[in-house]
Amino acid sequence: MTHNEHRLMGCSSDEEPGAGTMIFPQIGSHDQAVSNRSSEFIRRYFPLTNVTSWNDWRWQLRNSFTTAEALSRVMTLTDDEKNTLHRLKNRLPLRVTPYYLSLIYDSEPGAPLRRTMIPTSGEMIITEAEKADPLDETGSSPVPGIIHRYPDRALFTVTQFCSSYCRYCTRSHSVGKLGHLTKDEWEIAFRYLEEHTEIRDVIISGGDPLTMNNKKLEYLLSRLRSIKHIEILRIGTKIPAVLPQRITPQLVSMLRRYHPLFLSLHFTHPDELTKETRRACEMLADAGIPLGSQTVLLKGINDYPATMKDLMHKLLTVRVRPYYIYQCDLIPGSSHFRTTVETGIDIIENMRGHTSGYAVPQFVIDAPGGGGKIPILPSYVVESGPEKWVLRNYKNNRYTYPNKK
Ligand code: SF4
Numbered sequence: 315m316t317h318n319e320h321r322l323m324g325c326s327s328d329e330e331p332g333a334g335t336m337i338f339p340q341i342g343s344h345d346q347a348v349s350n351r352s353s354e355f356i357r358r359y360f361p362l363t364n365v366t367s368w369n370d371w372r373w374q375l376r377n378s379f380t381t382a383e384a385l386s387r388v389m390t391l392t393d394d395e396k397n398t399l400h401r402l403k404n405r406l407p408l409r410v411t412p413y414y415l416s417l418i419y420d421s422e423p424g425a426p427l428r429r430t431m432i433p434t435s436g437e438m439i440i441t442e443a444e445k446a447d448p449l450d451e452t453g454s455s456p457v458p459g460i461i462h463r464y465p466d467r468a469l470f471t472v473t474q475f476c477s478s479y480c481r482y483c484t485r486s487h488s489v490g491k492l493g494h495l496t497k498d499e500w501e502i503a504f505r506y507l508e509e510h511t512e513i514r515d516v517i518i519s520g521g522d523p524l525t526m527n528n529k530k531l532e533y534l535l536s537r538l539r540s541i542k543h544i545e546i547l548r549i550g551t552k553i554p555a556v557l558p559q560r561i562t563p564q565l566v567s568m569l570r571r572y573h574p575l576f577l578s579l580h581f582t583h584p585d586e587l588t589k590e591t592r593r594a595c596e597m598l599a600d601a602g603i604p605l606g607s608q609t610v611l612l613k614g615i616n617d618y619p620a621t622m623k624d625l626m627h628k629l630l631t632v633r634v635r636p637y638y639i640y641q642c643d644l645i646p647g648s649s650h651f652r653t654t655v656e657t658g659i660d661i662i663e664n665m666r667g668h669t670s671g672y673a674v675p676q677f678v679i680d681a682p683g684g685g686g687k688i689p690i691l692p693s694y695v696v697e698s699g700p701e702k703w704v705l706r707n708y709k710n711n712r713y714t715y716p717n718k719k
Pocket residue numbers: 475476478479480482483484485486489520521522551552580
């Protein structure tokens with residue numbers, strides 16, 4: 315990925331990637347939604363910046379933090395964080411939006427959101443089971459950008475850029491490193507989708523597709539909508555959590571023209587549900603876009619039943635339906651993030667029956683080597699046979715269901 319680096323207000327600054335000549339500026343549409351926390355951060359570190367600029371997603375991208383030096387100007391890094399930041403060559407780069415950093419900058423080392431964005435030396439430990447492409451997405455990729463694993467759906471990775479890079483990213487082998495697909499590669503991908511009439515559902519992913527400008531996004535959506543056998547479009551994004559300023563009225567009114575369109579939102583921790591993020595989710599929900607959440611289970615970050623339940627409850631209040639909790643994939647340098655599988659089962663056990671079913675996502679393992687998502691459930695079946703099934707409920711009480719008419 316190429317970035318035009320220059321300095322602005324003590325932070326590194328990048329041109330919005332992938333915009334090319336198709337720029338569609340949107341400024342100042344969220345003026346009301348600046349939390350006290352963000353206001354304090356702006357006052358301290360961007361004193362010459364007004365709220366309109368702060369709320370411009372392009373400003374956020376241009377002023378994202380990409381180096382240890384830039385981070386050091388607004389927060390006290392530990393030696394471990396500093397050293398690791400200087401050893402990231404050829405690995406997932408650092409990138410955090412000013413907005414998301416405003417949630418992190420004054421937190422203690424080890425705080426949940428801080429750990430998701432600021433690398434530590436745990437990332438340098440590579441274990442035997444870890445692989446650069448643990449889900450073998452390359453092996454299921456017939457043409458650049460398309461991953462076709464399941465019969466009736468395909469993933470289209472339209473960009474390798476994100477506004478902020480999560481240290482546990484499954485695609486850390488490619489995001490932030492590979493360039494964008496060329497126009498010709500997009501056309502090859504469209505042709506593949508046209509020829510494969512069995513595909514009825516396309517998941518637009520990346521990187522983060524919502525880092526593209528509206529014009530490019532609309533071209534993508536309209537091109538996919540022109541393929542008659544594609545019924546459902548989905549966009550996978552972490553934008554409402556890391557760059558809620560991107561959810562503008564213009565974006566939302568464009569997206570709603572491409573229904574049925576679903577958004578799979580990536581959330582990690584209840585602290586992400588700020589005033590700005592809530593507003594972004596509500597705008598999307600008001601446009602009739604079904605919202606689901608995906609969460610990676612991360613050691614010391616969200617691996618407590620109470621934290622996960624709090625996150626799921628907060629998501630429901632902004633009309634985001636909890637969809638998946640993922641066991642952390644075996645990417646290189648992720649052992650410090652990974653929990654045991656039992657931890658995930660315990661979290662589901664502590665939610666199922668203890669809160670509404672809408673709040674309980676599926677816990678899945680994306681099978682190493684490309685086997686797809688496999689749901690993992692606590693075992694509620696005590697005994698089964700042709701005569702009867704003996705089941706236990708969330709209180710561990712047993713009930714018999716006769717298996718005959
Ligand atoms: S937003 Fe998604 S694709 Fe981007 S770094 Fe985070 S997990 Fe990876």
